[in-house]
Amino acid sequence: MLCEICKKNEATVYITKIVNGNKQQIGLCENCAKEFDGFNVSGEIGIISPFSLQNILSGLMGYMGEFPNANKGTEISCKNCGMTLTEFKQKGLLGCSECYKNFSSTVNPVIYRVQGKVEHVGKIPKKCGKGIIERKRIIKLREELQKSIALENYEEAAKIRDKIRVFENNEKEG
Numbered sequence: 001m002l003c004e005i006c007k008k009n010e011a012t013v014y015i016t017k018i019v020n021g022n023k024q025q026i027g028l029c030e031n032c033a034k035e036f037d038g039f040n041v042s043g044e045i046g047i048i049s050p051f052s053l054q055n056i057l058s059g060l061m062g063y064m065g066e067f068p069n070a071n072k073g074t075e076i077s078c079k080n081c082g083m084t085l086t087e088f089k090q091k092g093l094l095g096c097s098e099c100y101k102n103f104s105s106t107v108n109p110v111i112y113r114v115q116g117k118v119e120h121v122g123k124i125p126k127k128c129g130k131g132i133i134e135r136k137r138i139i140k141l142r143e144e145l146q147k148s149i150a151l152e153n154y155e156e157a158a159k160i161r162d163k164i165r166v167f168e169n170n171e172k173e174g
Helices: 030-035 053-064 085-091 097-102 104-115 130-150 154-173
Strands: 013-019 022-028
Touching (some): 097 104, 130 154
């Protein structure tokens, strides 16, 4: 299939947009996909600006209308960089790491909707990431332990406790 914008290169990126049950799909080559930003109101393909996560976030902000948990009538701003929620809505980018803390009650639900989680889970280096993986595994096991205790499944809780001890001993030795 040829790219639906340039009609020259082979389409390698396929974008599907579903609005009110109407499905629209287009095929783009890699170059046109970098330039693509969405569909215009008439449903035709429209090139607006580079395709990016920021554009997706700001588009999601426009779709949602208001921020969840936003205080009406007052504009919250970051104490560190001065970024406001309105600026975030327009740009799709936060100004600094402190913005995540200052806007957490309003931004976290949006991030959760986009990513499915609020916590960033990235790649871990193979050589030096062993300790990080072990610590995350222990944290996950502790959460499972708490759930088992809450459900009064003490046999499972004992097994999980023993696994935690093994990992902690390995961590101390290593």
